[in-house]
Amino acid sequence: MQPAGPEPHPHSRPRPAHWLATAAALAAVLAGAALAGPGDATATAPAAATAAPDAHAARYPVDCGSAGPDVVRQAPADLDGDGRPETVVVVRCPSGAGTRPSGVYVLAPPAAERGAPRVVATLVDPREKMGVTGLEAAGGTVSATLLGYSAASVPRCCPDMRRVVKWHWRDGKFVLTAQPVAGSV
Structure with missing residues (x-):
């Protein structure tokens, strides 16, 4: 008895040797492309967002002795519209009692890759x-x-202005x- 329909060709059935040959050919093509590289074509990755300057890495024009100033508050924002954020920082010297005067500084990214952020503006000087x-x-x-004081006799814990x-x-x-x-209108 003869099978129904045409007899299949022996080379039309995939065998493991066929799969190995195909995989080897594909690997050769990919390896050749990787070694050849992109040629003269250039591509640029999208620029990563620039991080705001680290307030704890900066040096402030404040003399707190060996303790160094405390970073009390910070707020990052692009203040000058150049597409890179600055950091506004409130710092003050540590104190055991009362509230020490604060300074407000604007930090820009470091000038060098491994440098510290730079103080580019003083908005409030602690001497005020x-x-x-x-x-x-x-x-x-x-x-x-x-917050300020109307007279030297006002306790430093309790600003009245x-x-x-x-x-x-x-x-x-x-x-x-x-x-x-407030109350002056």
């Missing part, structure tokens, strides 16, 4: 003897609440705008 709360940074604006301020990046520098003092 102010405390700082409510720090925020967005776009080209830095906002904070400054408060003012909301904003610094705006304008013409290559920060311009201070003070909000009205």
Whole structure:
């Protein structure tokens, strides 16, 4: 009795030798392409987002003795619109009692790859003897609440003056705008 339909050809059935030959040919093609490289074609990977400067790695113009200043608050933002974030930082010297004056600084990325972030602006100098709360940074604006003392007799724990301020990046520098003092309107 003869099988129904045409007889299959012996070479039409895949055998393990066929699969090994195909795999070897494919491996040779891939290896050749890898060794040849991309030739003259160039491709660039998308630029990674730049990280904001590390507030703890910077050196501040504050003399706290051997203790070094404490980073109290920080707010990263692209303040000058160059596409790279800066970090606004509130620092003060550690104290056992009372509240030490704060400084507010703007940090830019380091000039060298392994350098420390640079202080590029001082918004509040600790010699002004102010405390700082409510720090925020967005776009080209830095906002904070400054706390101060009306007289030397006011205890350093308890500031009795408060003012909301904003610094705006304008013409290559920060311009201070003070909000009205509460109750003065």
